[in-house]
Amino acid sequence: MARSFAGVPDVTRPGNPRYDQACRVYNIAGIPAPAEAVIAATVEQVRAAVRHAAAACRPIRVMSTGHASLSRGTMDDALLIRTELPDAVRIDPYTRTAWVAAGTRWEQVITAAAPHGLTALHGSSPTVGVIGYLLHGGLSFYGRRHGVAANGVRAIELVTAAGDHVRVDAGHDPDLFWALRGGGGGFGIVTAVEVELIDVAATISGTIAWPAELAATLVPAWRDWAASAPREITTSLRLLNLPLLPHVPAPLAGAQSLCISGSAIAATAAESDTTEQTVAELLEPLRAIAEPNLDTWRTVSPVEVLRTQMDPDFPIPVRSDHSLLAALPDATIAGLLHTAGPTSGSPLLAVELRHLGGAFATPRQPGGAFDRITAPWLYFAAGLAPDDDATEAITDQFAANNAVLAPSTTPYTAPSFVENTHQHQHTFDAETARAVAAIRQRHDPDGLFRGDVARGSIHALTRPSS
Numbered sequence: 358m359a360r361s362f363a364g365v366p367d368v369t370r371p372g373n374p375r376y377d378q379a380c381r382v383y384n385i386a387g388i389p390a391p392a393e394a395v396i397a398a399t400v401e402q403v404r405a406a407v408r409h410a411a412a413a414c415r416p417i418r419v420m421s422t423g424h425a426s427l428s429r430g431t432m433d434d435a436l437l438i439r440t441e442l443p444d445a446v447r448i449d450p451y452t453r454t455a456w457v458a459a460g461t462r463w464e465q466v467i468t469a470a471a472p473h474g475l476t477a478l479h480g481s482s483p484t485v486g487v488i489g490y491l492l493h494g495g496l497s498f499y500g501r502r503h504g505v506a507a508n509g510v511r512a513i514e515l516v517t518a519a520g521d522h523v524r525v526d527a528g529h530d531p532d533l534f535w536a537l538r539g540g541g542g543g544f545g546i547v548t549a550v551e552v553e554l555i556d557v558a559a560t561i562s563g564t565i566a567w568p569a570e571l572a573a574t575l576v577p578a579w580r581d582w583a584a585s586a587p588r589e590i591t592t593s594l595r596l597l598n599l600p601l602l603p604h605v606p607a608p609l610a611g612a613q614s615l616c617i618s619g620s621a622i623a624a625t626a627a628e629s630d631t632t633e634q635t636v637a638e639l640l641e642p643l644r645a646i647a648e649p650n651l652d653t654w655r656t657v658s659p660v661e662v663l664r665t666q667m668d669p670d671f672p673i674p675v676r677s678d679h680s681l682l683a684a685l686p687d688a689t690i691a692g693l694l695h696t697a698g699p700t701s702g703s704p705l706l707a708v709e710l711r712h713l714g715g716a717f718a719t720p721r722q723p724g725g726a727f728d729r730i731t732a733p734w735l736y737f738a739a740g741l742a743p744d745d746d747a748t749e750a751i752t753d754q755f756a757a758n759n760a761v762l763a764p765s766t767t768p769y770t771a772p773s774f775v776e777n778t779h780q781h782q783h784t785f786d787a788e789t790a791r792a793v794a795a796i797r798q799r800h801d802p803d804g805l806f807r808g809d810v811a812r813g814s815i816h817a818l819t820r821p822s823s
């Protein structure tokens with residue numbers, strides 16, 4: 358039954374179709390079930406929803422697209438605020454920035470920026486929301502050249518626990534601005550961000566694939582190749598087990614494949630003359646190992662880069678796991694292939710290794726609480742989990758993978774890749790965690806936004822030592 362409040366037309370409860378609409382998510386393995394839900398389409402509606410939650414003593418959970426719907430608890434007693442603000446993207450080609458309203462997905466930003474010769478540090482999916490991605494750091498296929506995406510955020514507009522709408526940046530409440538960028542959530546409801554765009558004259562991007570039986574040769578070859586690859590190119594290697602679906606290219610459907618996907622970016626016309634050639638030369642040693650059964654690497658538009666990795670752009674039930682690796686020795690690769698490779702019977706849809714390093718580790722400009730990753734490799738695995746049996750099989754497989762990865766695993770994670778509530782979001786050192794917790798405590802002393810705090814961050818909510 359819908360209830361009306363000034364500025365909030367529709368605070369809904371289970372049974373109301375608008376409630377179901379507010380709870381729609383990309384990851385349908387984690388459909389939220391809050392006590393109440395609202396779709397906020399204006400700043401005033403966000404403010405009124407926050408006031409409503411405070412008056413009703415309800416914790417708030419916030420989301421835009423539900424790509425990370427499993428990363429926060431179900432929060433049965435919460436008010437879910439779904440941000441869907443219109444007037445989505447404004448590009449300023451002179452300052453090379455984009456102002457982006459909450460609810461906007463990356464494809465809208467990249468499409469609006471492209472005619473100006475600009476793009477942004479988006480991730481591998483066109484449908485991921487700009488706000489959640491940037492607040493959690495954001496790892497892009499341009500990241501080895503440009504670093505963690507959140508470092509390019511220039512300003513954040515948000516509604517605070519007190520119900521105020523504020524704009525924070527390096528000169529206005531710099532502490533809150535710092536904590537918002539990668540601090541683990543729980544600071545307010547973001548209504549818009551202003552983010553730097555980057556010059557783009559050419560993008561070379563694609564996927565090259567072989568039958569997974571070649572993995573024992575190709576994975577160590579890619580590891581050695583990547584270790585000396587220039588910053589201009591960022592790649593991921595995936596063992597894919599894709600079903601027969603319309604968007605899956607024929608060579609990849611119905612059998613396990615090994616894919617190398619990624620992008621290189623040329624910022625100027627002068628650079629673009631040489632970049633395509635450089636990328637061809639770079640990939641040549643990998644192509645020479647064995648004839649690929651799919652090879653889509655070519656010069657593409659910046660908008661097409663969003664589809665390089667072929668992430669599904671429709672809702673799916675997915676469970677995932679992730680860690681950051683300090684090294685990829687031969688023994689770790691062999692163990693992973695034995696556990697999750699061609700003859701393993703692994704139920705996983707994807708096992709991914711992303712190459713980090715470059716500006717991910719040494720950013721040109723420092724950013725927020727999470728502004729760099731020093732680990733050179735990222736591990737990610739995911740499986741389709743439509744029911745309990747599938748979830749159990751996937752969870753067992755994650756455990757088996759983790760056992761072989763253990764000697765190479767660091768205690769840290771990349772916040773945007775933590776998509777469950779049992780894994781701690783362990784992003785920074787204890788001192789940074791304490792500083793973030795102190796800022797959260799100052800801005801939300803009653804814990805109104807506690808439904809939005811990532812698990813590792815909750816543990817940091819002990820008193821700062823000084």
Ligand SMILES: Cc1cc2nc3c(=O)[nH]c(=O)nc-3n(C[C@H](O)[C@H](O)[C@H](O)COP(=O)(O)OP(=O)(O)OC[C@H]3O[C@@H](n4cnc5c(N)ncnc54)[C@H](O)[C@@H]3O)c2cc1C
Nearest residue numbers: 420421422423424425480481482486489490495496547773
């Ligand atoms: C197919 C796929 C591909 C991906 N590829 C990449 C990639 O290449 N690189 C990468 O780094 N990540 C990637 N991700 C992870 C993605 O960046 C995170 O899941 C991100 O948090 C999603 O943000 P969202 O707003 O779309 O999701 P949501 O589930 O709506 O939000 C996630 C979280 O963001 C916060 N949030 C969202 N909106 C607001 C708001 N208005 N105010 C305050 N907080 C808010 C909340 O904490 C919320 O719990 C991918 C995820 C998927 C599913």
